[in-house]
Amino acid sequence: EVQLVESGGDLVQPGESLRISCAASGFSFKNYWMGWVRQDPGKGLEWVGNIKQDGSETYYGDSVKGRFTISRDNAKSSLYLQMDSLRAEDTAVYYCVKGGTLDLDYWGQGVLVTVSS
């Protein structure tokens, strides 16, 4: 059974940084693109970005480009999202997702990131 478990969500102030993680199990992690999608109750679902199997390519949505960085550790079957220069509009539930643009399927349970002073 595919499992994606996010962790690291927190309340942070604008301008601060935060790293969230995703522990994957139940599939061969190193063979799949992985990504992050966020959900703001007021704005629906927004693709954050994704990363190739070996970590050699990453792609980001326009609203986070230059501020967020996706990385992975295939030995630990883990995915990471480093978020810098956080803004109030980054407040959302962040989901770890299995797959890339052509094969996105499973979602984690999500982790809440709140940016507020």
Add this chain to the structure above:
Amino acid sequence: DVVMTQSPLSLPVTLGQPASISCRSSQSLVHSDGNTYLYWFQQRPGQSPRRLLYKVSNRDSGVPDRFSGSGSGNDFTLKISRVEAEDVGLYYCMQGTQWITFGGGTKVEI
């Protein structure tokens, strides 16, 4: 960016009756490889999204056959043949042909 427009925003349904959700894209979703990367996701209250259909009409494992998808180009439809109580929730279309964008969601309620 490819803009995905869903309608209606809210869909009151009657148990046992059919229901239909429309999803339109601002440009064709036919990929250079010939496939159309249009997906449908269901999000029940308090849960994360679950994929129901991929490449327009292919049902995921475990998805009841009352769910079906159709369409081509930039006009797509999700149909529920006979709504059951467990179908209540939000439904999103998503395109993966040109990066990833989601529709705004349709709330299905009894």
